[in-house]
Amino acid sequence: xxxxxxxxxxxxxxxxxxxxxxxxxxxxxxxxxxxxxxxxxxxxxxxxxxxxxxxxxxxxxxxxxxxxxxxxxxxxxxxxxxxxxxxxxxxxxxxxxxxxxxxxxxxxxxxxxxxxxxxxxxxxxxxxxxxxxxxxxxxxxxxxxxxxxxxxxxxxxxxxxxxxxxxxxxxxxxxxxxxxxxxxxxxxxxxxxxxxxxxxxxxxxxxxx
Numbered sequence: 001x002x003x004x005x006x007x008x009x010x011x012x013x014x015x016x017x018x019x020x021x022x023x024x025x026x027x028x029x030x031x032x033x034x035x036x037x038x039x040x041x042x043x044x045x046x047x048x049x050x051x052x053x054x055x056x057x058x059x060x061x062x063x064x065x066x067x068x069x070x071x072x073x074x075x076x077x078x079x080x081x082x083x084x085x086x087x088x089x090x091x092x093x094x095x096x097x098x099x100x101x102x103x104x105x106x107x108x109x110x111x112x113x114x115x116x117x118x119x120x121x122x123x124x125x126x127x128x129x130x131x132x133x134x135x136x137x138x139x140x141x142x143x144x145x146x147x148x149x150x151x152x153x154x155x156x157x158x159x160x161x162x163x164x165x166x167x168x169x170x171x172x173x174x175x176x177x178x179x180x181x182x183x184x185x186x187x188x189x190x191x192x193x194x195x196x197x198x199x200x201x202x203x204x205x206x207x208x209x
Contacts, residue, residue, distance in 0.1 A: 023071050028064035029199040032057050036168065036203050043165035050147050054168040055119055055159075061175040062092065062116050068179060068196065069095060075189055099185050101178065108174045111140055115162065115171070124159045131155040145170050176200035 039053035069092070073082045082098055092113060096106055114137060118124075127134045130153045133141050140146060147164040149155050179200055183193040 023067070023196075025064045025067035025071055026196060026199045028060050028067060029203065032060050032064065032172070033199075033203045035060065036172065039165050039168050049165050050163055051165040051168065052163045054163055054165070054171075057168050058112070058171045059116050059120055061171050062113065065092060065175055065178060065182075068182060068193075072182060072186075072189060072193060075192065099181050101181055105174065105177055105181070107139075108170075109178055111137060112171055112174050115140070115167070118158065118162065122159065124157060127158060132157050133161060134158070140167070143170075172200070172203050176203075 035053050035057040039051040039057060042051040042053060043049050070083065082095055093110060096109065101109065118137075126132065129135060131141070131148075131151075132155050133146070141148070141161075145164060145167045146161040147156065147167075148161060155161065176197070180197055183197060184190050
């Protein structure tokens with residue numbers, strides 16, 4: 001059995017080692033751009049919203065943000081205190097204070113991370129609620145972001161509700177807004193990273209200002 005993967009990743013983030021590295025966050029966003037286009041087409045071919053491309057696009061967006069934080073905090077000088085937080089269990093949530101992320105974006109990032117967790121750690125047995133949606137993410141449903149039957153007592157199962165182009169669109173907007181705040185947090189670094197925001201802007205998501 002393979003062991004030590006997490007330790008290896010932590011050592012790479014916190015240490016200074018010989019060898020090459022480069023930016024990868026934009027590569028993830030380029031992939032999301034393709035997934036978003038396919039999601040939009042899939043939704044149009046069904047009921048205007050149903051799309052299972054959200055299952056892969058949403059985790060990729062958060063991977064892109066994680067890459068961005070590591071790249072940003074390793075640029076010119078290694079800020080190990082910030083990167084140390086990134087290697088803990090809090091992940092992105094642990095660095096929101098550092099970047100002074102305001103409400104309501106802070107809550108949206110938290111919600112987005114939990115949606116990602118529901119996708120990559122599926123626990124899609126009954127939630128015990130009439131509409132098959134967990135109460136801790138009730139705000140997502142109340143904002144009309146899910147794929148829903150509209151029946152509050154007999155809605156789709158959890159993962160089918162996540163299969164939503166509207167949810168994917170919202171996730172793109174949240175990550176774009178977070179990327180802007182991260183990049184503008186340092187006047188010395190911002191000029192070198194502003195082009196990264198352009199990659200988010202060109203995903204093509206609509207009606208999410």
